[in-house]
Amino acid sequence: MSEQIVVELVKVIDCQNTLGENVLWHGLEQAIYWIDIEQAELLRYQPASAQLTRYALPERIGSFAFLKTSGTSDYRIIAAFASGFALFNPDTAAIKWLDKPQNMLGLRFNDGRTDRQGRFWAGTMVEDANMAQQQAELYQLNANGQAISVLQQIEISNGLCWSPDGKTLYHADSPKHCIKQYAFCPETGQLGAAQHFAETPDNAHPDGSTVDHMGHVWNAHWGAGRVVRYAPDGIAQLSVELPVSQPSSVAIGGPALDWLIVSSSRLGLSASQLAAQPLAGHLFIYQLQNIKGIPEVFCQLPAAWLAK
Structure with a gap:
């Protein structure tokens, strides 16, 4: 490895999430946001004051993104709740549903993110195979507030992120142990053909991802207890x-x-596993050297959407 990258654990946030997910840094607020899917909570941690705030949500949530608003909007985030897309204000609980895809029996929304142009994307996952009438899909929320299916035949949609120039989309179907990449058109949001990017071992399911300033992909390996940084050519570094x-x-x-x-998550762990890893479900902060992130893109929606 050419770069001398140092990673040091500096803080553990005691949040005891059942299923922590979708961690984001809010640069304007200087705060960390993330969700607990199973507890239907949005969490906010302010490092300067060490204050942890929990917001109750109307139903379980798969993912969310910050909204770009003028400051007068009734809503602060766009969310892929379990059943569909909505605008939401954690402080007031104001909600505005946008679209709920059909045939969601046995499915729920999971990982999501905004692309470099501010469009929100989120995928579903098969939660109950005995009830699901179809496999999961990846959706883009279009300019009319409709959820448009972009990828199909998915088991668990995960790992959504974009290269720094916005011309490559990364996506994982977790049970298949594979991260794929797609040529991405920033102007239209259209995808090219799927290309192999990286594989994970049998004990590691590719979960959430992000991209650093050098275009390397960081992916959480669910089940294997690690985060792996991949070069743009897919080689683990x-x-x-x-x-x-x-x-x-x-x-x-x-x-x-x-x-x-x-x-991190405590979901599905036995009593003996929890005893062996008492920090399961907490949030971890590592200090990096010689690596920078890319500021989070806020979701940009028509002004009419942001009114009640």
Whole structure:
């Protein structure tokens, strides 16, 4: 490995999430946001004051993004709740549903993100194979507030992120242990053909991802207790071992954009496993050297959408 990258654990946030996911750094607020899917919560941590705030949500949530608003909007985030897309204000609980795809029986929304142009994307996952009438899909929310299916035949949609120039989309179907990449048209949002990017071992399911300033992909290996940094050619260059087996999502944020922030889960762990990894479900902050993140893109929607 050519870069001398140093990764040091500096903070553990005691949040005891059942299923922590979708960690994001809010640069304007200087705060970390993430979700607990199973507890239907949005969490916010302010490093300067060490204050942790929990917001109750109307139903389980798969992913979210910050909204770009004028400051007068009734809503602050766009969310892929379990059943569909909505605008939401954590402070007031105001909600505005946008679209709920049909045939969601046995499915729920999962990982999502905004592209470099501010469009929101989110995928579904098969939660109950005995009930699901179809496989999961990846959706783009279009300019009319409709969820448009972009990829199909998915089991668990995950790992959504874009290259720094916005011309490559990365996406994983977790049970298949494979991260794929797609040529991406920034102007239209259209995808090219799927190309192989990286494979994960049998004990590692590719979960949430992010991209650093050099275009390297950081992916949480659920089940294997690590975060792996991949070069743009798909070669693994760095592995960060965690004290928990189920890291779930990653962000690179902090005041100087040099913190690796990792959420984790306690879901499905036995009593003996929990005893062996008491930090499961907590949030981890690592100090990075020689690596920077890319500021999070806020979702940009027509002004009419942001009114009640």
